[in-house]
Amino acid sequence: MKVVGLHIAILVIVASGLLCVGNTSAQEVKNLLVNPYFAEKLAGWTLEQQDPFVKGDMMPDSTTKVIGEYSLKMDIREIQAGAETWRAQPKQTGLTLMAGQKYTWSFWAKAEAERQLQCQVLVDVWDWRLLGLDEPVNIDTEWKEYYKTFTCTEDYGNARITWLCAQTIVDFWLDNVILYEGDYVEGLMANEIEMKPSPVDQQSVLTTTWGKTKSGQ
Numbered sequence: 001m002k003v004v005g006l007h008i009a010i011l012v013i014v015a016s017g018l019l020c021v022g023n024t025s026a027q028e029v030k031n032l033l034v035n036p037y038f039a040e041k042l043a044g045w046t047l048e049q050q051d052p053f054v055k056g057d058m059m060p061d062s063t064t065k066v067i068g069e070y071s072l073k074m075d076i077r078e079i080q081a082g083a084e085t086w087r088a089q090p091k092q093t094g095l096t097l098m099a100g101q102k103y104t105w106s107f108w109a110k111a112e113a114e115r116q117l118q119c120q121v122l123v124d125v126w127d128w129r130l131l132g133l134d135e136p137v138n139i140d141t142e143w144k145e146y147y148k149t150f151t152c153t154e155d156y157g158n159a160r161i162t163w164l165c166a167q168t169i170v171d172f173w174l175d176n177v178i179l180y181e182g183d184y185v186e187g188l189m190a191n192e193i194e195m196k197p198s199p200v201d202q203q204s205v206l207t208t209t210w211g212k213t214k215s216g217q
């Protein structure tokens, strides 16, 4: 009987091991973004916007969201005729991406009315060259998940993900934003997955430790 019990135990272990093989699971996904569901309001997110081409603001909004207390609301009040779509863009910068690596960028969005956003991944300084993604999404008045998978075209330590949004004054909301290595994984919630510390975070930890050592703390 003991031997039978052992065999069953081994079978269970092998079977559960087999179940884990194959698609990436939510537990394996590491989010490359900070403050991905706006728990800390707008920390880590900035609005690039050129006045007078566009007048608007981004703000945390507690009245509508997917997870946590807030979403990010982009309130666009005015767009000058002929303004390019890039004249307004909520973005996160300082991302380290690797050449040849496949990434998936997923997010939830809704808008006051149907509208388009242009998703881009690019370098955060002049000449703002693209790093493998420049595609539109059409969003509507219901919260829905959207995602883009792309392969990064070069090693770069200060990349930006951004939604170009000066197409129209229609306001929109974003939440649950996740950037991770590999193919799309269904049903990811940013509050349930691990965050990958960025090199910037590691650097600031080192600097802080060194500062404390130096001052004898």
Ligand SMILES: [Ca+2]
Residues within 6 Å of the ligand: 037, 038, 039, 065, 066, 067, 068, 069, 070, 071, 175, 176
């Ligand atoms: Ca949220």
Ligand SMILES: [Ca+2]
Residues within 6 Å of the ligand: 075, 076, 077, 169, 170, 171
């Ligand atoms: Ca508006």
